[in-house]
Amino acid sequence: MNKRLIFTIVSMIIMFSMLASCSSPAAPAAPAGQPTQAAAAAAPVAADTAAPKHKVTLVVAGDGGNNQVQWTWFKQEMEEEFDVNLEIVGLSFDDLYTKLKTEFVAGSGAYDIVVFFPKHLGDFVANGYILPITSYLNTGPGADMEDIVPRFRDLYSKVGNDYYTLPYDGDILALFYRTDLFSNADEQAAFKAKYGYDLKPPETWEQYHQVAEFFTRKKGEKLAGQALTDDFYGTATYGQKDFQYAWYLNYAASMGVKYFDADMKPGINSDAAVKALEMYKQELKYCPPETQTYGFDQLQAIFLQGKTAMEIQWTDPGRVGQNPQISTIVGKIGTALVPGTKTGDKVFHAPVMAAGRVIGITKWAKDPAKAYQVARFMADEASLAYVSSPATGQDPFRYSHYKAVGAFEMFPTKKDAEDYLNGIKANLENGFPELNMPGTEQYYSALAIGISTYFSSPDADAKKTLDDVAKQWEDITNTLGRDKQKEIYLQLNQVWKEAGISTQ
């Protein structure tokens, strides 16, 4: 009957099958970016000024909105100074990794400069998507690396012996507390009477729980002499799946929990890890009942509306809380180290450097030397302006930022700004890194789901939860290739060790 039609269809199927067979398996196995490429391009930074005929356009991709707005502030300046055109591309925060990764896998070369979360650094480097920049840093102009808090600089920018990225956003978790409540004489006396030591920002998790317990009060009870019109809570925690693991790791890391051991066996179900998870769940007693639904917004709001005495959060409440339009506690916010665990007579703190952002240069960059210049400019000269601005979401990461007290204009007094900056600096200096290797997404997803399920089912068992997570981690490692993963993890450990984090 209609042979022609059948013929057309069959030939189309054949055509596309051929297309497919050449497309899929070979493509991603493409050779990783050779370091030599960068080295070759590194030297002639000066030679580049030999007036190229037409301007190269560099595409900058990162999560959009207030994490990217600062690129537009400096766009013109950079375009003139480095003789390039810049195109700023905003992706969504939630699936930044997906978008970058698919673009990299596709090898489309769409992006020259990428701003991303350092937990994906390992993936991007192992696959050769981004270029090492050590040679640029050495031949100069450098990015004033000494000025950057070492933990952040090395844990999130270095793989093996090479630097691959420049810091852009020094996210860190910190402890915020109500200075007015902590300095109230009645409360101080009551606290001392009950617990036998002075009321002050808690240093250990035990103290943290006690302070939280102390401040958790029902509607009608008195707080600092005032009758409460609503329930009041000691603290609150982050509950959404995307980052809750970081709040758990605050506990776990301070108790010495490791992601893996030297044989790539998961350390996430060790006794310490189980104890950390149980302790973390205990904290819920002192949190608002809905704390498990909190994302960033709600967690910040509950504190700024004066309903909790403390909270562990990214650095924002300290700054945003100075805005009287949305905060009832202006000038009453103290910043301290995230509590830790006492070993001997020392307290070990491990505030997690959750999220954060770094700038990398892709191997498809049209002009890596110029891309480096742009990245360096943003990470160095431009950085104070954006980390101190209320319009952006970026956090300080340089010592010069912490010293520039005057730049943080949102604080009522200089002293407030200083206390805040010192507080978050101390946390970053003790920062504990997120896992940063191929499969990060999968490892963390398994952990996050484990924690979330454990929290939302009243009779769940911590040991069993974490054993299950460990089993999934083993599966992930085996699927991705144990030997290779181990090699990458050990390399990662090396960097961590150099930065002063015990790894074994």
Added chain:
Amino acid sequence: MKTTNNIIRIALISALLMFVLFPLYWMFVGTFKTTGEHFTDPPKLLPPRISFDAYSEGLANRGGKGLLDSFIIATSTMILSVGLGSLGAYAIGRYKWGGKNLIFILLAIQMLPPVSLALPLFLMFNKLNIVDTYPALIICDTCFNLPYAIWLLQGFFEEIPIEIEEAARVDGSSRWQIFTQMVLPLSLPGIIAVAFFTFIFAWNEFILAYVFARTKVTPLTVVIPTMVNADTIRWEQVYAVSIIAVVPVIILSLFLQKYLIRGLTFGAVKG
């Protein structure tokens, strides 16, 4: 008795309207708030101020481009789906092409979870270098629209008495002429309904856009989630852009209400 019935009816209708309108009202009020005001206890149910900043910011913050892209994609999808769909519907409705099971096979396509096709499609489009282009989204949206378009249109075509076509045939019109000059104009109401639905489908489509849209082509459904940042969700912009996205659809649907109702109910009641 009758008045109590009426009172109950009015009460029920009011409750229904409340149920439907309150979420929309909440969204609208939200566009007048600023960061922080979305999270108050008790919630702010009245606009704290009247300011259209969120709208202009939302439009500037890729919303304008999103609107344009959505429009391009939805319109092209609409034209293609109606064009191709009417051809197919005529072949099936009038000529029984492919036998009576074909329509069920077509409907099976409607059932395919787009996620299951997204992966191979992505690899394929990538090879063809059309990820992040209009054609990629348009052709996908068209494909997933076709079964519905064909299903609806063939019903409309079947309603046209065959005698008219036969008479034209005797008068010497070609089959193609009959189709374009008689059948299509006669089934205009059906075509309008299908056009409207395919437009809305493409306008609201999310998952394929989520996978294939990147930076050059960013329909609204993909732009809106980008207003969710790590540190703040710009709720007022989310709402403002959502309203901007919704208004054209509402206006269209008010104008085309009778076609819309026909299209919505036709398949189901007939089936």
Added chain:
Amino acid sequence: MITAQANKKTQSWYDKAFASKLMTPNIIVIIVICVFPLIYGIFLSFFQYELALPSPIKFVGFGNYLKVFGDATFWSAVKVSFISVIGGAALQLFLGFGAALILNRDFRGRSIIVAILLIPTTLAPVVVGFIFRMLLDDRFGPVNYLIKSIGLQPISWWGNPQASLPGIIIANGWEWFPFVMLVLLAGLQSVPQDLIDSARVDGASDWNVFWKIVLPLLKTVMVVVVLIRAIEDLKMFDIILVTTGGGPGIATQTMNMYAYQKGFSFFSIGYASALSYVQLILALILVRFLFSQLSKED
């Protein structure tokens, strides 16, 4: 209905060549966008193909499928998907039927009310998700505010695994019940009035008329509308993504979301493909079942 034979003697309508020409562009689009990726996806599902690491691709035969069947997360997703389909159908049918009954009478302003009620169906699901995420927020959302103000215990919509799926079903139901309403309204209007009148004359109460006459006549329409909604709800993705992201834990993670996560955030291409196909087969079974209900009615 016109059949080929009936027209043969006049002017053969059964001209396959012309019909084939008309169908060709459709067939091409469907093959390129549906059939080919489907086949390609099946091909991929037989490989261990991980993009997180530059590791070689391995042929594993049915390995991925075996893994799917042993994957507790997947079975949880199956459960969530089916609950959301069944719960969604029940809620939408309940609201839609109720609304249709209320509106099944002529009164002034009826068409305006119908037009207003239809607004939700024209919204993008991702927008609906965002609205309900805030509406149902535990502390800051107006719904819990209302619940609290009448003295009840607020519901932890997004935090309690027992409440979050209902939350999603409500959001989705809000968007789609007007569609069900509209279809049933058309169905109600096709119920012959004299049938009802004669029953009334025989002394049947309103209630009896509804149960014994109206409902049986509407059964087919109801099955069709449930079928349409089931097909669509099984594909639900956007609302869940923006409200709970599948949480708490995996309490609201559907098959769709799980396959997406495996494919596009873990880049386990082979496994994600296998997941998709198992999902497709389960979807086909469900629809097949509903279709069989439909043909029973006929």
